[in-house]
Amino acid sequence: MRFHPFSVLSVLTFRPLSGLATPFASHWDDLREKHTWNSVPENWQNLGHPPADTTINLHIALKAKNENALINSLTEVSSPGHPKYGEHLSREEVAELVAPPSDVLELANAWLEHHGVYPSTISTKHGGSWLTLTAIPVSKANELLSASYQLYQHIGTNDTVLRTLSYGLPAALVEHVQCVAPTTHFGFPRTPWQEPLMRRGGATTEQTQGTVLGGDPGTVLSSRDQGVTPSSLRSFYKTSSYVPLAAGWNMLGAAGYLGDYPSPEDLRQFMNRYRVDATSETYRVVQIQGGGYDPSSPTIEANLNMQYTSAIAYPTTHIFYSTGGSDTLGDPFINWLDYVLGLWSVPQTVSTPYSLPEYRIPLDYATHVCNLFAQLGARGVSVLFSSGNDGIGHGDCLVQDSSGKSQVQFLPTFPSTCPWVTSVGGTMGYNPEIAASLSGGGFSVYFPRPSYQDDAVPTFLLNLGGQYNGLYNPEGRGVPDIALQAMHFPIILKNRRLKVSGTSCSTPTAAGIISLLNDYRISSGKAPLGFLNILLYGICLEGLNDITSGSNPGCNTDGFSAVPGWDPVTGLGSLDFERLVAILSR
Structure with a gap:
C-alpha cells in the first residue's frame, strides 16, 4: 500500500505571477x-x-522575502560549534528576517x-x-x-x-x-478530558474512592497508592541536589487556553504536601486577548502544569499565560505567539501540554504556526509540547486518501510535529523505565524530516522494514524527541488530591528540568539553550536515558515499539540532569 497524504485539505497549485510592476x-x-x-x-x-x-x-x-533566512539563523544559533551558537536574536532582528x-x-x-x-x-x-x-x-x-x-x-x-x-x-x-x-482551522485547545479535538496531554484518569484534603471522604480521580511524586522525579532525573542561582533572570512559562486556570491555593497545598521547602512558591498571571483568570475555578490541566513545573524548577520565576481566542477573538495559538514574540524579554522555557491531530489542521495554518515557533527558538526559547495520549492514533484512524477513499492512517499530533519544537512522549516505571502505552508518536504528514534527525530516524525505519507500509509517512518529521514519566501523578484540585496520567505530566516535568539547565547556563554566564533539538540529537545524546521496551498501540494495531536509539514512542529517551550539566559545562 502506498502512503498518501491526507486529502481533507484542498490547496490549489497557484499560477506564477508575471510580476508586481502594476x-x-x-x-x-x-x-x-x-x-x-x-x-x-x-x-x-x-x-x-x-x-x-x-x-x-x-x-x-x-x-518572508527570504523564506530560508529564519531557519538558517535558527540553525546557526542552536548548533554547538557554530561561531554564532548561543547568539540568540532580538525581537527586531527576527522581525527583519521574516519581513x-x-x-x-x-x-x-x-x-x-x-x-x-x-x-x-x-x-x-x-x-x-x-x-x-x-x-x-x-x-x-x-x-x-x-x-x-x-x-x-x-x-x-x-x-x-x-x-x-x-x-x-x-x-x-x-x-x-x-x-x-481564523478561517478554516476548527481545532483549538478546549476539550473534555475524555474526547480529543484538541487533546490535553494529561487526559487519562481513573475514578476511585479517595480523600478530600479536609479529611472528608469523597470521590476523586486516583490510581496507584503513592504515584509519581515530585521528590521521586527529582531523584530519578537527578535534579535534587541542584540549587538554582539565576531565579531572578530565568523564566519558565506555562501556557493555558480558553478557560484553563491554575489555583495559587492548590499550589500552596501541593507544595505543603510534596515539596515543603517551596511553600512560598507563587506565579505571575498574564492574560492575553480575552484570556480570563478565575483561581476559584481551576482546571486539572492548568494545575498539573503549574504544580509540576514549579515543584521541579523552584524558585525559578513562573508565568502562567491565560490566552483567549474563540469566536471573534481570533486563534488561541496565534494570539499567544503574537504576544510573546512582541516581548522584549522572552521566557527561556515554555511548557505547553496541548495537542491536536495533525490531519484536522489546514496545512497553511500549521505551516504558519510552526514558523512562529521557529521565531521563538531563534529568540532563545525552549518550547516543549506533549506528543498526545493516543499512541499512534485514536479510534479506527480512518481518513480519506487523495482519491477520496477511506483508509487507515496513523495520526500524529500538532504542534508536536512542528520541527522547531521539542515533542515530549511518556514513560513509566523505574529500573527499567519503559514506554507508556499512551505515548503519542509517529511521523508528520505535513513537515519533512529535519536534518537533525537524519542520523537517528533512518536507523529505526531500516529496522522496522516493511511493517506498516502505507500507514505513515517515512519521510516525515519523527515524534517524540524525548519522553519522561507520564503515569499516576498526584495533583491538588479544589482541595482534593487526584492522580492523573498522560503526556501533560511528562511535558511540565521535562520543562522543569530544561529550565534548571537554563538556570545553570545563565548562572555560568552563558546563553540559554534555546531550541533544543539540535543539541539533543547531537552532543547531548549521551546525557539521555535510552528507553528500549514498551510500545504505543493505536489505530487497531500494536503500534511502534521502543528500541535502542530513537523510536516513535519514546524518542531519544529521558533526561539525566547531572550528565547534561556535565556535557554543557565543556
Whole structure:
C-alpha cells in the first residue's frame, strides 16, 4: 500500500505571477482558493449565520522575502560549534528576517483599501509579516475572502466558533500569503478530558474512592497508592541536589487556553504536601486577548502544569499565560505567539501540554504556526509540547486518501510535529523505565524530516522494514524527541488530591528540568539553550536515558515499539540532569 497524504485539505497549485510592476491594476475579484474542507469537520455542527452586526478580528500572515533566512539563523544559533551558537536574536532582528517584500505589503494594503478596510483598523506587526484587522464586520470578511463565515458548535463541549469551510485570495496575492486566521482551522485547545479535538496531554484518569484534603471522604480521580511524586522525579532525573542561582533572570512559562486556570491555593497545598521547602512558591498571571483568570475555578490541566513545573524548577520565576481566542477573538495559538514574540524579554522555557491531530489542521495554518515557533527558538526559547495520549492514533484512524477513499492512517499530533519544537512522549516505571502505552508518536504528514534527525530516524525505519507500509509517512518529521514519566501523578484540585496520567505530566516535568539547565547556563554566564533539538540529537545524546521496551498501540494495531536509539514512542529517551550539566559545562 502506498502512503498518501491526507486529502481533507484542498490547496490549489497557484499560477506564477508575471510580476508586481502594476499591482494596483490587479483584478481584486480574480480569486484563487486557498483552503477548503470537503465537509464540516468531525464533531462539529453548523448553527447557521451569525447576527448581522457580528465582527471578527482577522490575522493575515505574509511570507518572508527570504523564506530560508529564519531557519538558517535558527540553525546557526542552536548548533554547538557554530561561531554564532548561543547568539540568540532580538525581537527586531527576527522581525527583519521574516519581513515580506515591500511591494507585497503595498499590494496587500491596496487590496484591503479596495474593499474599504482602512489603515485605522489595520495593525502591522513583526516587520510587516502580520496584518491584524480589528473588529471588521463578518460581511466584510466574507467579501474579502470569498468566504461564508458561520457559527459552528463542537459536539461534546458545546464550544461555539465562527469559521468558514473555505476561503480564497486574489490571484496577485495568494502565493504571498501564508494563511489567514481564523478561517478554516476548527481545532483549538478546549476539550473534555475524555474526547480529543484538541487533546490535553494529561487526559487519562481513573475514578476511585479517595480523600478530600479536609479529611472528608469523597470521590476523586486516583490510581496507584503513592504515584509519581515530585521528590521521586527529582531523584530519578537527578535534579535534587541542584540549587538554582539565576531565579531572578530565568523564566519558565506555562501556557493555558480558553478557560484553563491554575489555583495559587492548590499550589500552596501541593507544595505543603510534596515539596515543603517551596511553600512560598507563587506565579505571575498574564492574560492575553480575552484570556480570563478565575483561581476559584481551576482546571486539572492548568494545575498539573503549574504544580509540576514549579515543584521541579523552584524558585525559578513562573508565568502562567491565560490566552483567549474563540469566536471573534481570533486563534488561541496565534494570539499567544503574537504576544510573546512582541516581548522584549522572552521566557527561556515554555511548557505547553496541548495537542491536536495533525490531519484536522489546514496545512497553511500549521505551516504558519510552526514558523512562529521557529521565531521563538531563534529568540532563545525552549518550547516543549506533549506528543498526545493516543499512541499512534485514536479510534479506527480512518481518513480519506487523495482519491477520496477511506483508509487507515496513523495520526500524529500538532504542534508536536512542528520541527522547531521539542515533542515530549511518556514513560513509566523505574529500573527499567519503559514506554507508556499512551505515548503519542509517529511521523508528520505535513513537515519533512529535519536534518537533525537524519542520523537517528533512518536507523529505526531500516529496522522496522516493511511493517506498516502505507500507514505513515517515512519521510516525515519523527515524534517524540524525548519522553519522561507520564503515569499516576498526584495533583491538588479544589482541595482534593487526584492522580492523573498522560503526556501533560511528562511535558511540565521535562520543562522543569530544561529550565534548571537554563538556570545553570545563565548562572555560568552563558546563553540559554534555546531550541533544543539540535543539541539533543547531537552532543547531548549521551546525557539521555535510552528507553528500549514498551510500545504505543493505536489505530487497531500494536503500534511502534521502543528500541535502542530513537523510536516513535519514546524518542531519544529521558533526561539525566547531572550528565547534561556535565556535557554543557565543556
